[in-house]
Amino acid sequence: MSDFIRASSLSGYSDCPRRAAARLFRQEIEAAGYILHETPQGIGASVGTSIHAAAALTLTEKANTGSLAPLSAVTDCAVETYRETVADGVMFDQKTPSSHDAERQIVGMAAAYNRVLAPRIEPIAIEEQLEADTPFGLVLTGRGDVLAREKNRIRDLKCGQKRSNHKPQLGAYSLLYKANGYEVETCAEDFLQRVGSKKPQPDPLTFPHDIAAAETAALSVLRHIASDIRVFREGDPAMGVMPGDPWAFAANPSSMLCHPKYCSAHGTDWCAEHMAKEAE
Numbered sequence: 348m349s350d351f352i353r354a355s356s357l358s359g360y361s362d363c364p365r366r367a368a369a370r371l372f373r374q375e376i377e378a379a380g381y382i383l384h385e386t387p388q389g390i391g392a393s394v395g396t397s398i399h400a401a402a403a404l405t406l407t408e409k410a411n412t413g414s415l416a417p418l419s420a421v422t423d424c425a426v427e428t429y430r431e432t433v434a435d436g437v438m439f440d441q442k443t444p445s446s447h448d449a450e451r452q453i454v455g456m457a458a459a460y461n462r463v464l465a466p467r468i469e470p471i472a473i474e475e476q477l478e479a480d481t482p483f484g485l486v487l488t489g490r491g492d493v494l495a496r497e498k499n500r501i502r503d504l505k506c507g508q509k510r511s512n513h514k515p516q517l518g519a520y521s522l523l524y525k526a527n528g529y530e531v532e533t534c535a536e537d538f539l540q541r542v543g544s545k546k547p548q549p550d551p552l553t554f555p556h557d558i559a560a561a562e563t564a565a566l567s568v569l570r571h572i573a574s575d576i577r578v579f580r581e582g583d584p585a586m587g588v589m590p591g592d593p594w595a596f597a598a599n600p601s602s603m604l605c606h607p608k609y610c611s612a613h614g615t616d617w618c619a620e621h622m623a624k625e626a627e
């Protein structure tokens with residue numbers, strides 16, 4: 348049976364492979380006897396999903412008619428998507444302490460996307476689900492935000508409080524598009540910042556990346572995942588790792604996300620590495 352690895356999971360893998368494994372291989376880890384807990388959905392993810400829905404709406408309209416969707420349709424789509432994503436609850440943060448704040452932010456962010464980014468983008472493919480074999484026996488999957496005609500550019504939209512490293516994810520999209528017959532020349536991250544709801548919404552910024560380096564970064568992470576899961580299944584006597592041992596995956600208790608809110612392994616038998624830090 349093939350292992351399917353999402354492009355969006357690559358960028359965070361190196362931050363803590365054991366936390367990432369708890370997501371990527373959750374069923375297999377639980378079948379091995381470990382009990383993982385659920386992590387609450389964060390407001391950042393809900394806002395991001397909402398803005399992506401609005402972006403896809405306006406770009407699809409542009410692909411079909413040559414014109415962007417009306418601003419009211421774009422912001423309505425964003426807010427409706429937000430309400431759907433938080434129907435079962437969400438964990439707010441300091442930047443977004445309530446749904447009232449979230450909806451104000453979402454309207455501002457969707458409007459900024461429609462005003463600044465969408466007019467520059469001539470879409471070739473929008474949110475297309477893709478799959479590709481990799482040299483390591485893993486199947487890469489992913490849904491790129493948009494492949495744009497200008498510079499045959501992969502554009503990946505990020506909506507966080509601050510920028511982060513997304514090079515492996517961009518590289519994965521490049522591998523996916525190419526494996527599915529698309530011509531790709533460049534890639535870039537479009538960064539639309541989530542700021543406090545009482546602050547003016549900054550315009551989005553675009554950060555191009557070297558596409559060859561991004562692909563290498565993606566392949567490097569995929570190689571690590573393939574090696575780690577093989578060791579988990581088969582063990583590695585030279586390392587003193589038996590089959591089913593969590594140490595098939597390195598742990599990083601110094602990660603900013605080493606917290607039960609973000610890590611389903613925190614405080615479980617799958618990972619007690621944070622304990623040493625807490626006991627100091």
Ligand code: SF4
Nearest residue numbers: 363366600605610618
């Ligand atoms: S508890 Fe910390 S070190 Fe352990 S898997 Fe989670 S993030 Fe990584």
